[in-house]
Amino acid sequence: MLFSPQSITFAVLLIPGYQWLDIVGPIAYINTHSHAVMQMPVVPESIRAKAPVINWHYISSEGNLNPVSASAGPPHIPTANFTSCPPIDYLLVPGANSSRQISDELSSFIHDRFPTLKGVLTVCTGSVVFAQTGLLDGVHVASNKVALKYMAEMGRLDRKVKWVGDKRFVRDGKIWSAAGITSGLDLAAEFARVHFDPELVDLARNLTEYDSNPAQPDPFAPILDGVVLD
Ligand SMILES: *[C@@H]1O[C@H](CO)[C@@H](O)[C@H](O)[C@H]1NC(C)=O
Numbered sequence: 681m682l683f684s685p686q687s688i689t690f691a692v693l694l695i696p697g698y699q700w701l702d703i704v705g706p707i708a709y710i711n712t713h714s715h716a717v718m719q720m721p722v723v724p725e726s727i728r729a730k731a732p733v734i735n736w737h738y739i740s741s742e743g744n745l746n747p748v749s750a751s752a753g754p755p756h757i758p759t760a761n762f763t764s765c766p767p768i769d770y771l772l773v774p775g776a777n778s779s780r781q782i783s784d785e786l787s788s789f790i791h792d793r794f795p796t797l798k799g800v801l802t803v804c805t806g807s808v809v810f811a812q813t814g815l816l817d818g819v820h821v822a823s824n825k826v827a828l829k830y831m832a833e834m835g836r837l838d839r840k841v842k843w844v845g846d847k848r849f850v851r852d853g854k855i856w857s858a859a860g861i862t863s864g865l866d867l868a869a870e871f872a873r874v875h876f877d878p879e880l881v882d883l884a885r886n887l888t889e890y891d892s893n894p895a896q897p898d899p900f901a902p903i904l905d906g907v908v909l910d
């Protein structure tokens with residue numbers, strides 16, 4: 681499914697205390713393929729013509745427009761709430777304190793939007809947060825391995841989800857999930873590879889000077905040695 685030169689709309693869920701890098705990497709990497717970024721004079725017109733318009737909306741998990749602080753960096757001001765958020769194609773969910781129950785309002789928003797979403801991208805414990813909606817039941821999903829190990833040991837692992845412990849990212853149907861923090865960048869690269877024109881993807885690779893890692897081999901898989909995930 682190549683998007684170019686169509687438009688794609690993403691919403692990013694800002695959860696208090698979320699890991700900043702979980703969304704900075706994927707947003708910046710995916711947006712490098714956008715028509716807006718490809719306006720740079722160095723870009724040949726033939727490639728620019730294949731770049732999709734990418735729209736970004738930022739929604740607070742609290743449903744209001746109050747600034748949300750991440751693990752680091754400046755507070756982020758949401759651009760839409762649950763009702764004002766326009767139709768979206770993809771939802772990006774960063775890792776955050778997964779012990780915190782998500783609100784009924786957030787759960788309703790996600791359930792309302794899910795049927796029309798083309799996909800959900802989770803990074804790190806974003807999958808553990810998202811699993812609270814029940815929408816990951818029976819789905820193969822990656823997550824932060826240190827967190828998975830801890831939750832398994834504490835008896836807090838949601839075993840309805842098919843956790844994958846030996847991949848940097850996993851795609852199962854509509855769910856695109858990354859393992860710990862930096863693997864979000866590799867998930868974003870996989871998303872770009874699947875959806876965007878190959879020449880555009882190659883130029884973005886040159887611009888970012890980033891060679892993404894494959895899903896496997898996963899050098900961090902040994903973190904979960906001996907841990908039963910199912
Ligand atoms: C969401 O935003 C809309 C438009 O700005 C506003 O009318 C509505 O009251 C807001 N809803 C909540 C729950 O804040």
Ligand SMILES: *[C@@H]1O[C@H](CO)[C@@H](O)[C@H](O)[C@H]1NC(C)=O
Binds near residue numbers: 777778779780781
């Ligand atoms: C995470 O949330 C839980 C439940 O609300 C809370 O007890 C805990 O202190 C939080 N942890 C951090 C690091 O904020």
Ligand SMILES: *[C@@H]1O[C@H](CO)[C@@H](O)[C@H](O)[C@H]1NC(C)=O
Binds near residue numbers: 879880
């Ligand atoms: C990216 O850089 C390589 C050189 O490493 C070059 O061969 C290739 O044409 C470049 N790709 C684009 C789309 O400019």
